[in-house]
Amino acid sequence: MSSVLTIRGGVPLTGRVTVRGAKNLVPKAMVAALLGNEPSVLRNVPEIKDVEVVTSLLQLHGVTVEKDPISGDLTLDPTNAKTASHTAIDAHAGDSRIPILLCGPLIHAIGEAFIPDLGGCKIGDRPIDYHLNVLRQFGAVVEKRPGGIHISAPGGLKGAKISLPYPSVGATEQVLLSATRAEGITELSGAATEPEVVDLIAVLQKMGAIISVQTDRTIRIEGVPDLGGYNHRALSDRNESASWASAALVTRGDIFVEGATQRDMMTFLNTYRKVGGGMDIGDDGIRFYHKGGKLNPLVLETDVHPGFMTDWQQPLIVALTQSEGVSIVHETVYENRFGFTEALIRMGANIQVHRECLGSVPCRFGQRNFLHSAVISGPAQLTGTDIDVPDLRGGFSHLIAALAANGTSRVTGIDIINRGYERFTEKLAGLGADFDITSTE
Structure with missing residues (x-):
């Protein structure tokens, strides 16, 4: 049995989610x-x-x-x-x-x-x-x-x-x-x-x-x-926290992430603020929200800690499709992490992927024919479509794109998302997302 998520987009995600121990620990x-x-x-x-x-x-x-x-x-x-x-x-x-x-x-x-x-x-x-x-x-x-x-x-x-x-x-x-x-x-x-x-x-x-x-x-x-x-x-899952932060930005929502920790997310928080996202940092979590104005484009490179984490990149790219202007993302950790952008392009995003190192320094994937840089032009109006989840972070990115899009999306392969996101459909329901789950043979 597999599950299909039917998402009716255009509803801002608002409310509270709790993030517990890190999948990577x-x-x-x-x-x-x-x-x-x-x-x-x-x-x-x-x-x-x-x-x-x-x-x-x-x-x-x-x-x-x-x-x-x-x-x-x-x-x-x-x-x-x-x-x-x-x-x-x-x-x-x-x-x-x-x-x-x-x-x-x-x-x-x-x-x-x-x-x-x-x-x-x-x-x-x-x-x-x-x-x-x-x-x-x-x-x-x-x-x-x-x-x-x-x-x-x-x-x-x-x-x-x-x-x-x-x-x-x-x-x-x-x-x-x-x-x-x-x-x-x-x-x-x-x-x-x-x-x-x-x-x-x-x-x-x-x-x-x-x-x-x-x-x-x-x-x-x-x-x-x-x-x-x-x-x-176990320390809190900073990757899940960052994913919900991007979800708030993409859907023009307001989400308090209980368990999000400033200390482990400083690089992400700096980038989130540069894009134009709002945040209130507390002892028990962080509130992430869309401030209502335009989002800013940026140039971003992923890197090992304390750099911008590769797992933060995919959900944030969905937010960058809504920014005013051209953004550049250079992926230096995994060579094939931009495969998920194909679905975003079908939804109406303007994204081009390149083999060149479009960053400040050449990385180990340069001159090796890996599509590891992306140019994103926005803002783009996203439209619902059929999506098959390719991987964990890319799958969550597709979800939030579908939640922000006009119309209806059918998402298959969502079981992959359960690998790293605890009870994610329950959390989406609690944030006001409009969706149904059906099972298929």
Whole structure:
């Protein structure tokens, strides 16, 4: 069964939404529980698909996962960790890329790991080579087998000196999860330092890990033989917060995002203000609203933290279709993230995508035939159309475009959005959106 969302656009979104734990932290913190010799408690956990997938994978490996029926807090007990069947792992992983991060913890817990051939959002290659190379440097043996990859470390994982060619979040997390119980010292240069990575470090430190972060993107981990459990409240999801902020701008609405945190969104907030969006920043959240005047065009480049996050780019581009003038967006993190603009163009947006680096400095995608720059001319009158969701952030962007458009849109593939947006249809209904959901075979 799949769902179809029929949206009747033109209604400003107004009201309040609550954003809980970050999709880019919670599944990784759940995996980290495998490293402990006693139960861990994770709080502020959202009800999203990625949490369901990791719960299943952990349970397959003998981890007991209990959810508090009132708070939603998770208690994860890894004391009976075991090997899982390859077929079961493949069935439960689906198209998630999370299994790759279980490798280091599983090797420490049971001596081996298996990851199925991986899927994920259609926004670029996202190669797992970084991960496999990292594991090899720790002394792991990587073997390609039918349906996936088997990883083991007969002598145990050993500390290593690792340099990443690009500050990959996933590879940084792989190092952290593998190095904390590896024998000796690990030094990682070129590390990602996103707030979600720092929060994972906080989780590991609570378990007993010794980790220091230097100012030059170097992380130093002193391996310890054993780790305990943790009790941790996950940081709020800044990506979901920014998405609702863009939704308020696109639909000329007014949304208070409970849980949005200024500290982790400063670069986004600066850009939002430059575009012409209004905001009131409070201790418990941020109010985002359309001020009623014209929106301003801008020149924007995505980058790793503390730059403008790539996940913020797609919803904001929808807002830029309504600005007065020409905007330029240069994507430097994922090479194929502009595929979602095809639907916006069919809705009436004026967007051109280019292979050239239309930014202040050439990026790693330059001269490689990737369509990674976009020129957006506005304002454009959007009209409803049929849309099939291509990926998580692009899918949410299509939703808010449909909510702002004249006429009716039919959106399919919306299950992808459940991967990172908790109860998003309930939130849309609470904000006054006009839509229906139907199921199809």
